[in-house]
Amino acid sequence: xxxxxxxxYICQGCGLGERLDTANLAKVAQKEGKAQVxxxxxxxxxxxxxxMIRNDIDNDAVTHVMIAACSRRAKTEAFGFSDVAVSRANxxxxxxxxxxxxxxxxxxxxxxxxxYVRMGCAEVKKMKLPGGNPEAATNRRVLVVGGGxxxxxxxxxxxxxxxxxxxxxxxxxxxxxxxxxxxxxxxxSPYADPQDTGVDAMIAAIEADSNITVYTNxxxxxxxxxxxxFKIEISQESGPTTTEEVGSIIQATGFTLYDANxxxxxxxxxxxxxxxxxxxxxxxxxxxGGPIKRPSDGGEVKSVVFxxxxxxxxxxxxxxxxxxxxxxxxxxxxxxxxKDANPDVDTVVIxxxxxxxxxxxxxYRSGQNKGVTFxxxxxxxxxxxxxxxxVNFHDLILNDQTAIENADIxxxxxxxxxxxxxxxxxxxxxxxxxxxxxNSLLDAWNAAQTEGAVKPISVLNLAYRQGPDVPQLKYGFxxxxxxxxxxxTRRTGIYSAGPVRRPMDIIxxxxxxxxxxxxxxxxxxxxxxxxxxxxxxxxxxFPSVRREGCTQCKRCTVECPFGAIDEDEQRYPLFNExxxxxxxxxxxxxxxxxxxxxxxxxxxxxxxxxxxxxxxEFSEKPRILILACExxxxxxxxxxxxxKEVYSAWVRVIPVRCLGSVNTIWITDALNSxxxxxxxxxxxxxxxxxxHFVKGSELASYRMSxxxxxxxxxxxxxxxxxxxxxxxTDIERLPKLINEYADKISALPxxxxxxx
Amino acid sequence: xxxxxxxxxFLKEVEERVEEGHWVKMCMQCGVCAGSCPLGPHWEHTxxxxxxxxRAGKREEVLSSDSMWMCTSCxxxxxxxxxxxxxxxxMHGLAYLAKREGLAPKNQPTAQFGxxxxxxxxxxxxxxELKLSLGMYFKDxxxxxxxxxxxxxxxxxxxxxxxxxxxMEIMGGHGVKDKSxxxxxxxxxxxxxxxxRKLA
Numbered sequence: 010x011x012x013x014x015x016x017x018y019i020c021q022g023c024g025l026g027e028r029l030d031t032a033n034l035a036k037v038a039q040k041e042g043k044a045q046v047x048x049x050x051x052x053x054x055x056x057x058x059x060x061m062i063r064n065d066i067d068n069d070a071v072t073h074v075m076i077a078a079c080s081r082r083a084k085t086e087a088f089g090f091s092d093v094a095v096s097r098a099n100x101x102x103x104x105x106x107x108x109x110x111x112x113x114x115x116x117x118x119x120x121x122x123x124x125y126v127r128m129g130c131a132e133v134k135k136m137k138l139p140g141g142n143p144e145a146a147t148n149r150r151v152l153v154v155g156g157g158x159x160x161x162x163x164x165x166x167x168x169x170x171x172x173x174x175x176x177x178x179x180x181x182x183x184x185x186x187x188x189x190x191x192x193x194x195x196x197x198s199p200y201a202d203p204q205d206t207g208v209d210a211m212i213a214a215i216e217a218d219s220n221i222t223v224y225t226n227x228x229x230x231x232x233x234x235x236x237x238x239f240k241i242e243i244s245q246e247s248g249p250t251t252t253e254e255v256g257s258i259i260q261a262t263g264f265t266l267y268d269a270n271x272x273x274x275x276x277x278x279x280x281x282x283x284x285x286x287x288x289x290x291x292x293x294x295x296x297x298g299g300p301i302k303r304p305s306d307g308g309e310v311k312s313v314v315f316x317x318x319x320x321x322x323x324x325x326x327x328x329x330x331x332x333x334x335x336x337x338x339x340x341x342x343x344x345x346x347x348k349d350a351n352p353d354v355d356t357v358v359i360x361x362x363x364x365x366x367x368x369x370x371x372x373y374r375s376g377q378n379k380g381v382t383f384x385x386x387x388x389x390x391x392x393x394x395x396x397x398x399x400v401n402f403h404d405l406i407l408n409d410q411t412a413i414e415n416a417d418i419x420x421x422x423x424x425x426x427x428x429x430x431x432x433x434x435x436x437x438x439x440x441x442x443x444x445x446x447x448n449s450l451l452d453a454w455n456a457a458q459t460e461g462a463v464k465p466i467s468v469l470n471l472a473y474r475q476g477p478d479v480p481q482l483k484y485g486f487x488x489x490x491x492x493x494x495x496x497x498t499r500r501t502g503i504y505s506a507g508p509v510r511r512p513m514d515i516i517x518x519x520x521x522x523x524x525x526x527x528x529x530x531x532x533x534x535x536x537x538x539x540x541x542x543x544x545x546x547x548x549x550x551f552p553s554v555r556r557e558g559c560t561q562c563k564r565c566t567v568e569c570p571f572g573a574i575d576e577d578e579q580r581y582p583l584f585n586e587x588x589x590x591x592x593x594x595x596x597x598x599x600x601x602x603x604x605x606x607x608x609x610x611x612x613x614x615x616x617x618x619x620x621x622x623x624x625x626e627f628s629e630k631p632r633i634l635i636l637a638c639e640x641x642x643x644x645x646x647x648x649x650x651x652x653k654e655v656y657s658a659w660v661r662v663i664p665v666r667c668l669g670s671v672n673t674i675w676i677t678d679a680l681n682s683x684x685x686x687x688x689x690x691x692x693x694x695x696x697x698x699x700x701h702f703v704k705g706s707e708l709a710s711y712r713m714s715x716x717x718x719x720x721x722x723x724x725x726x727x728x729x730x731x732x733x734x735x736x737x738t739d740i741e742r743l744p745k746l747i748n749e750y751a752d753k754i755s756a757l758p759x760x761x762x763x764x765x
Numbered sequence: 766x767x768x769x770x771x772x773x774x775f776l777k778e779v780e781e782r783v784e785e786g787h788w789v790k791m792c793m794q795c796g797v798c799a800g801s802c803p804l805g806p807h808w809e810h811t812x813x814x815x816x817x818x819x820r821a822g823k824r825e826e827v828l829s830s831d832s833m834w835m836c837t838s839c840x841x842x843x844x845x846x847x848x849x850x851x852x853x854x855x856m857h858g859l860a861y862l863a864k865r866e867g868l869a870p871k872n873q874p875t876a877q878f879g880x881x882x883x884x885x886x887x888x889x890x891x892x893x894e895l896k897l898s899l900g901m902y903f904k905d906x907x908x909x910x911x912x913x914x915x916x917x918x919x920x921x922x923x924x925x926x927x928x929x930x931x932x933m934e935i936m937g938g939h940g941v942k943d944k945s946x947x948x949x950x951x952x953x954x955x956x957x958x959x960x961x962r963k964l965a
């Protein structure tokens with residue numbers, strides 16, 4: 010760029026002026042950083058300092074600004090110049106706060122600061138001001154798939170916020186599972202009695218709402234596009250196929266009860282008196298507050314047994330391994346159906362652990378008050394003979410093999426199975442398991458491919474290269490960052506809410522749906538202005554590919570955790586910018602390095618790596634490169650600095666968007682430039698991952714596992730490159746880790762590539 | 766009385782006939798009482814188990830258990846129970862029911878002492894300490910009684926010297942002024958209790 014003008018600003022505030030030779034930093038910025046404008050300021054983030062920078066941009070044609078002051082995470086508003094490229098040299102949290110203030114450390118501390126100024130200048134020169142997504146699309150409608158409590162709540166919430174909603178329900182009427190209930194467990198104080206489901210009122214509100222268009226007997230037979238411009242085909246049973254355009258999607262497809270037919274040992278199918286929770290709700294609806302009759306003969310019910318965890322929390326591998334978190338509430342509620350009608354009916358709940366989420370404890374207490382008997386035990390078999398059943402169980406308190414004779418009704422709490430559609434990663438997961446020696450998944454997958462096998466039905470029918478539904482985490486529940494971004498699926502602009510995301514009760518599903526509605530609204534608003542969704546919300550950059558260099562290897566399309574990349578007719582990657590979360594995993598994956606963001610690229614980081622002044626092998630000053638995830642590791646390092654934790658002066662830290670964006674060329678570059686070691690800090694991966702981009706840290710650790718060979722090829726020790734899992738709370742651990750690693754590297758001979 | 770297991774019949778009896786018995790259904794089986802009891806390891810069933818056995822309909826086992834008799838009323842369980850069950854009171858209530866139903870364990874020292882104390886007290890309206898201690902010493906026969914008395918000799922002499930124990934009490938000792946009135950009062954109290962707790 011001919012008209013690029015780089016300005017470097019060096020702050021002397023917060024003790025920087027006292028601890029560092031800022032005149033020298035200015036010299037470095039000018040001589041080595043080649044900044045055309047270099048200014049020192051005693052208090053850069055105050056109004057006067059900011060005005061100085063603003064003035065240079067406005068009147069001195071400065072296009073690139075390097076601010077050497079505090080961490081890029083601090084003073085973001087003061088230094089948020091949106092019309093120029095900005096880089097930050099972290100002298101406060103990165104240097105003076107983590108180094109001791111003594112004569113001995115002065116030299117190495119200054120060297121650190123000098124390097125960060127070099128790096129900041131190098132980075133900013135490679136940056137461009139992001140122009141925003143050119144494909145920004147402004148459809149602000151929300152599609153809700155599923156008309157149960159979750160779906161209806163999401164639709165009403167979005168509508169109340171002023172957004173139009175398209176609601177698609179597979180069944181003939183709205184209401185879902187809740188419509189089948191006689192009553193629901195209580196939602197408000199004193200949490201003592203079952204209450205009306207409220208479904209009718211919700212349906213009425215939806216029908217009266219002009220913002221909401223409802224399709225019943227309908228499915229989403231095709232979904233294509235991206236946030237802000239989804240195109241949905243809605244097929245109605247024996248009706249026309251309609252096309253609707255929406256900006257974002259909420260999948261609230263709920264759950265199906267685990268099939269009690271899998272539990273013949275618990276008497277299901279052997280007597281009409283043994284039923285699942287849905288069966289009892291149906292009876293209660295018929296009874297409508299009167300006494301519930303025994304199904305086999307319409308006789309009087311004197312004794313009811315509720316079997317908790319039927320086919321759940323199973324350790325044999327035959328049934329559901331997890332707890333559905335709502336069935337205990339349901340059983341207490343159902344026991345009350347009997348107790349409220351006739352307190353003399355014996356109701357026994359046999360549980361292994363009674364789990365009453367939220368204010369369920371009060372409901373439990375109310376159940377006890379009403380005389381429901383709770384017994385900690387494990388049911389082995391139910392013998393259904395004639396009109397009564399014998400429930401054999403192990404009383405876990407009394408350690409007694411015992412039985413309840415003459416139960417008139419036995420209710421099995423069978424748990425929730427997510428209606429999440431096709432597991433798009435099934436083959437991948439099976440392959441990984443098979444590689445680890447477990448062929449069960451692969452066998453199951455192969456069996457599912459044979460002709461005549463029951464195939465899972467897709468919910469969304471996404472026309473994505475990566476498969477027709479949103480990816481699942483475990484047990485069929487949709488994948489999302491469980492703690493930080495629970496509603497975000499791995500398909501941007503598509504949010505899951507309710508029991509399809511994890512097992513839950515109505516109260517939680519209502520909250521979930523409200524949250525997902527808010528996220529769906531955010532998504533359309535972000536898409537409309539070409540901004541990224543979380544966690545880089547507001548980011549205007551997007552990846553671009555230099556097609557001439559692309560070898561069509563498809564690694565980017567496969568590895569993108571969010572299914573943002575399709576292929577065009579010539580089999581080149583085709584980016585859907587609005588689906589992109591800007592993690593850079595594609596950039597890290599690309600073996601020929603043709604993918605880049607305007608403000609984050611192989612070059613912006615690579616030039617920083619090369620800008621560091623690596624001392625020669627005789628100076629006994631090793632250099633260690635740290636690539637730290639900006640989501641957890643980098644903030645943890647900042648916080649360590651706030652706590653004045655001390656760590657080695659040999660390290661140079663570069664924040665990366667995600668370890669997934671780390672291209673192995675950076676490692677090779679660093680080692681070729683004479684760094685003695687490379688430390689990578691990313692989030693936890695695996696089933697309980699913490700990676701903000703879901704798969705980034707996992708992919709990085711996989712790629713780095715291959716780096717060892719390269720190192721050996723270069724004649725280097727493999728411990729020179731190491732990956733560490735870091736959490737945002739590792740404030741004390743990370744400095745320790747750095748120091749230990751620095752000691753280890755110092756003990757090795759210097760990198761033989763120094764000086765080449 | 767035969768009880769079908771895990772039905773509410775015995776629980777109902779406990780609710781009606783045992784002091785604070787209506788609390789039993791509120792036990793959530795956390796076991797804090799069992800863990801808190803200083804005598805926990807020394808008796809047959811912890812309160813947690815007793816409450817579960819009541820729900821399981823194990824009438825005979827509960828009432829013949831020695832557990833209620835081992836309670837020292839330290840109130841640790843009441844203090845710690847997260848459901849605020851008055852466990853100590855329930856245990857004493859159960860002991861009383863067991864005694865009245867004739868199911869209390871035989872030769873249980875606490876039960877024996879209780880009976881001795883009651884008989885001693887109700888006779889004159891005052892506790893005759895000399896007779897009470899001698900009654901305890903000799904409860905297991907004459908020769909054992911002599912042994913017990915010899916073992917406690919120094920305590921007894923000390924109490925006598927300190928005028929805390931009068932040897933003259935052996936003659937019958939002192940009592941309340943209106944003995945028949947006192948007896949009538951006890952009779953009435955028992956009638957009231959029996960009708961309230963259905964203990965005919």
